[in-house]
Amino acid sequence: MEGQTFERVILRRKNLRIPFPDCFVERLTGQQILHVNRRAKYLLIETLDEVLIWHLGMSGQVRIYKIDEQVEPIGKHDHVQFDLSSGATIVFTDPRRFGLMDLTKPKHLADHRLLKDIGPEPLGNTFSxxxxxxxxxxxxxxxxxxxxxxxxxxxxxxxxxxxxxxxxxxxxxxxxxxxxxxxxxxxxxxxxxxxxxxxxxxxxxxxxxxxxxxxxxxxxxxxxxxxxxxxxxxxxxxxxxxxxxxxxxxxxxxxxxxxxxxxx
Ligand SMILES: [Zn+2]
The missing domain is CATH 1.10.8.50 (Helicase, Ruva Protein; domain 3)
Known part of the structure; x- marks a missing residue:
């Protein structure tokens, strides 16, 4: 994903475990992905203006269809789809809807309510x-x-x-x-x-x-x-x-x- 742009964002529901933030599609579309990181069980997809905070929940699954790979027909639990500028497609499937996606500004990431109380990463250099x-x-x-x-x-x-x-x-x-x-x-x-x-x-x-x-x-x-x-x-x-x-x-x-x- 790094270096690619969100060319098209498709949302098929209003909520998973929590509602998607307002203007989710508009805020992500056209943004270039700078880094893909992780904090605890949250994936962090960082662009210049936004950070996508993404939790897979209990059994959420991510499918990555590479360039020119045939995307399977939409299933009823395929709630979010990202089409990237490379031609790759990313589909988030979450049958139980325990997953979530939220957006925040990069400068507010550390203070985000889902992240601010999490202890150090065990494999990071702040753990000793x-x-x-x-x-x-x-x-x-x-x-x-x-x-x-x-x-x-x-x-x-x-x-x-x-x-x-x-x-x-x-x-x-x-x-x-x-x-x-x-x-x-x-x-x-x-x-x-x-x-x-x-x-x-x-x-x-x-x-x-x-x-x-x-x-x-x-x-x-x-x-x-x-x-x-x-x-x-x-x-x-x-x-x-x-x-x-x-x-x-x-x-x-x-x-x-x-x-x-x-x-x-
Ligand atoms: Zn023993």
Whole structure:
């Protein structure tokens, strides 16, 4: 998309999870796309005058039809279409309509209501041991639940919280406030390596995930602890007959998995 212009914008509804902003089509048409970025789960399509904030919701899908590729007939859930100056077409399909699109001016982006309270990007350079330690200092809840709070750090979901804590050797039950110094450092490294490996593998969760050319997602990321109750953890030197292997725990209604011996 970068460098292309929105030649034609087609809107087939007034709203998704929230209404489309007034003059959505007029504001985007003719704008050249400078950058395509992401903040937490929001895609940010930046032009000179506007930023398109785009969330796919639970199961929204983006199809990209390259130049000269035949665009499939419009389906009833194809709510938005962008025709770009390159000849490519982008279609947003969102059957459950949990997705959203909003527009803001570039200078107001950081203060936008959807973005302003989001914590640092885990793979960005504003995330570090000292920064995480500072954000955890006043939090008394268990680290597993606190690390999933998007205001602390963006994008550490349920599976990756368990996996990161395992790699860092930190018990999910430990009070978040006590994850300081070297422990916070280890946790940052663990989160970054787990997310890096998961991205490399193409993600791990959604059954209805599709790639932008319509193919199925691929789920190669293998879990160390998640969903492996009673089994040995990787490189395990634990005596399973004593430890009973990986344990399962409910925290805030979500499943946690951990090794009671390696995680303290
Ligand atoms: Zn173990």
């Amino acid at each position: 041991g000292p920064i995480l330690a500072h954000r955890l200092k006043a939090r008394r809840g268990p680290i597993k639940q606190v690390i999933m709070d998007g205001k602390v750090v963006a994008g550490v979901g349920n599976i990756y919280a368990s996996e990161s804590l395992y790699r860092a050797g930190i018990s999910p039950k430990r009070s978040a406030a006590t994850v300081q110094g070297g422990r916070a450092e280890k946790l940052v490294n663990a989160i970054q390596s787990v997310l890096g490996a998961a991205i490399e593998a193409g993600g791990s969760t959604l059954k209805d995930h599709r790639t932008t050319d319509g193919g199925l997602g691929y789920f190669q990321f293998s879990f160390a602890v998640y969903g492996r109750t009673g089994q040995a953890c990787p490189d395990c030197d634990c005596d399973i007959s004593l430890t009973k292997g990986i344990r399962h725990l409910e925290q805030g209604g979500r499943s946690t998995y951990y090794c009671p011996r390696k995680q303290r």
